[in-house]
Amino acid sequence: MEKKYDYDVLYLGSGHGAFDGAIPLASKGFKVAVIESGLIGGTCPNRGCNAKITLDAPVPLQRQVEDLQGIVTTPISLNWPKTVAHKHDVIKGLPDFIGGLLVDHGVTLLHGRGEFLDQHTLDVEGQHVTAAKIVIATGLRPHRLAIPGSELAHDSSEFMNLQELPAKIAIIGAGYVSLEFATIANAFGSEVTVLMHKEKALRRFYQPFVEHIITDLEKRGVQFIRNAGISHFKKDGTKTTIYYAENKNLSVDWILDASGRIPNVENLGLAKIGVEYDSAGIIVNDHLQTTVTNIYASGDVIKKEQPQLTPTAIFESTYLMHLFAGETSSPIDYPAIPSVVFTSPRIARVGVSVAEAENNPAYTVVKNNVLDNWYRQVTRETFGENALVFDKEHHLVGATEVSEHAEDVINSLLPAIELNLAPEQAERLIHLFPTISSASWELL
Ligand SMILES: Cc1cc2nc3c(=O)[nH]c(=O)nc-3n(C[C@H](O)[C@H](O)[C@H](O)COP(=O)(O)OP(=O)(O)OC[C@H]3O[C@@H](n4cnc5c(N)ncnc54)[C@H](O)[C@@H]3O)c2cc1C
Numbered sequence: 001m002e003k004k005y006d007y008d009v010l011y012l013g014s015g016h017g018a019f020d021g022a023i024p025l026a027s028k029g030f031k032v033a034v035i036e037s038g039l040i041g042g043t044c045p046n047r048g049c050n051a052k053i054t055l056d057a058p059v060p061l062q063r064q065v066e067d068l069q070g071i072v073t074t075p076i077s078l079n080w081p082k083t084v085a086h087k088h089d090v091i092k093g094l095p096d097f098i099g100g101l102l103v104d105h106g107v108t109l110l111h112g113r114g115e116f117l118d119q120h121t122l123d124v125e126g127q128h129v130t131a132a133k134i135v136i137a138t139g140l141r142p143h144r145l146a147i148p149g150s151e152l153a154h155d156s157s158e159f160m161n162l163q164e165l166p167a168k169i170a171i172i173g174a175g176y177v178s179l180e181f182a183t184i185a186n187a188f189g190s191e192v193t194v195l196m197h198k199e200k201a202l203r204r205f206y207q208p209f210v211e212h213i214i215t216d217l218e219k220r221g222v223q224f225i226r227n228a229g230i231s232h233f234k235k236d237g238t239k240t241t242i243y244y245a246e247n248k249n250l251s252v253d254w255i256l257d258a259s260g261r262i263p264n265v266e267n268l269g270l271a272k273i274g275v276e277y278d279s280a281g282i283i284v285n286d287h288l289q290t291t292v293t294n295i296y297a298s299g300d301v302i303k304k305e306q307p308q309l310t311p312t313a314i315f316e317s318t319y320l321m322h323l324f325a326g327e328t329s330s331p332i333d334y335p336a337i338p339s340v341v342f343t344s345p346r347i348a349r350v351g352v353s354v355a356e357a358e359n360n361p362a363y364t365v366v367k368n369n370v371l372d373n374w375y376r377q378v379t380r381e382t383f384g385e386n387a388l389v390f391d392k393e394h395h396l397v398g399a400t401e402v403s404e405h406a407e408d409v410i411n412s413l414l415p416a417i418e419l420n421l422a423p424e425q426a427e428r429l430i431h432l433f434p435t436i437s438s439a440s441w442e443l444l
């Protein structure tokens with residue numbers, strides 16, 4: 001260590017953008033500290049992925065029972081308060097577990113809000129802490145609509161902690177959070193209206209597949225209002241009224257503002273020390289280095305093209321660990337990063353998008369109705385489409401699927417894309433049979 005500093009590496013934030021790198025770095029003998037103002041582990045374990053997927057778990061089960069009606073005769077009903085309590089049981093130990101891992105590997109945990117005093121010093125609630133290198137991993141927070149009454153709306157964390165599910169819910173926006181939570185709230189019995197900003201939902205996904213999801217949710221009673229043009233919210237006794245379009249209004253019990261997430265870059269002293277950022281996040285070079293040489297950024301707070309997901313944050317914090325340990329000096333080389341929206345059916349994708357491939361003669365797009373595969377008849381799946389993108393040598397370079405098993409299909413196909421497998425190499429990968437993996441691999 002450079003002796004003049006308290007630590008070799010100091011992380012601001014304790015999410016996946018920090019702890020996945022901090023733990024192995026400390027194990028290698030580096031002096032490491034993590035500053036956290038909230039729950040250890042950040043968004044994903046406490047109010048993101050882990051919490052959400054526990055609330056979602058009964059939904060695909062309900063769909064499967066629907067598909068197997070007659071074979072399975074038990075009536076199925078979903079219990080919201082018990083699911084929320086179960087979610088709490090699943091996630092409540094995670095901050096202590098992750099904190100324990102950090103401390104057991106020699107990382108110092110500093111509880112409190114951190115703010116830069118200079119390029120090597122942070123103030124943590126009055127304590128001055130110095131480090132040779134600092135990683136900003138402060139993540140995102142929910143965006144709030146800038147309209148009168150916006151304080152009457154709630155965010156995704158509040159939704160996941162609702163003890164009773166409101167009878168009538170409006171969801172603003174049509175991104176990941178909106179469509180996942182519309183699926184959950186509808187399955188648990190709420191009357192849901194999604195108010196879209198523009199014409200399209202889930203803009204990074206293949207639009208014909210996204211429309212299948214919307215059509216399915218509409219059949220289940222979810223209402224979609226495109227180009228809603230919301231002007232304001234107003235409290236109306238126990239209800240809240242949403243005023244939108246020209247002179248239209250909608251009275252609901254609860255509003256979820258899912259209009260996006262914005263980077264935590266304010267009040268960190270960044271401008272004072274010369275770290276550049278804008279409304280999309282912190283600006284970094286190809287070594288995740290900010291405009292100040294000893295300061296790096298990791299995870300969602302980075303301004304980037306890659307999806308702002310947990311696996312991306314893990315990859316970045318792991319890359320920085322290797323960089324700091326002197327195990328690489330190369331620029332970060334992102335692999336193919338898959339993404340999935342946990343609607344039901346799910347939509348998942350990886351690699352070259354269908355839209356890009358359809359406009360580029362270097363690629364061939366092969367579309368499959370996944371129900372043609374006998375294995376999908378086992379659970380009587382009712383819907384599923386998939387689009388595979390191949391290059392001229394028939395290497396798989398992209399895949400998108402909408403179906404109840406989309407996430408497993410994309411996970412199965414991922415090695416073919418990332419390792420650029422030639423058809424004869426793909427043939428050598430044998431999958432357990434019969435499984436969704438073997439059924440997906442057959443498509444190659
Ligand atoms: C509802 C929801 C569902 C999601 N579902 C998925 C999913 O299914 N799959 C997936 O891959 N991704 C999902 N994500 C995204 C995923 O949660 C993030 O990509 C991931 O958590 C990013 O990690 P991070 O470390 O960059 O940021 P975060 O996990 O947000 O961590 C940042 C930490 O920094 C702390 N912090 C901020 N400022 C300061 C300060 N000044 N001082 C001290 N501490 C500070 C915060 O308290 C926070 O703990 C979901 C997100 C949400 C909101």
Ligand SMILES: NC(=O)c1ccc[n+]([C@@H]2O[C@H](COP(=O)([O-])OP(=O)(O)OC[C@H]3O[C@@H](n4cnc5c(N)ncnc54)[C@H](O)[C@@H]3O)[C@@H](O)[C@H]2O)c1
Pocket residue numbers: 145172173174175176177178180195196197198201202258259260261307308309339340341342
């Ligand atoms: N399954 C997953 O992996 C998962 C799940 C949830 C969240 N996430 C992560 O969290 C991030 C944030 O998710 P999100 O759904 O909050 O954001 P998002 O960017 O996916 O969607 C935001 C939506 O709000 C709309 N919008 C923007 N401004 C608006 C306005 N003024 N009025 C009305 N609508 C407006 C946008 O058109 C868009 O439909 C995602 O990008 C993703 O990286 C991932």
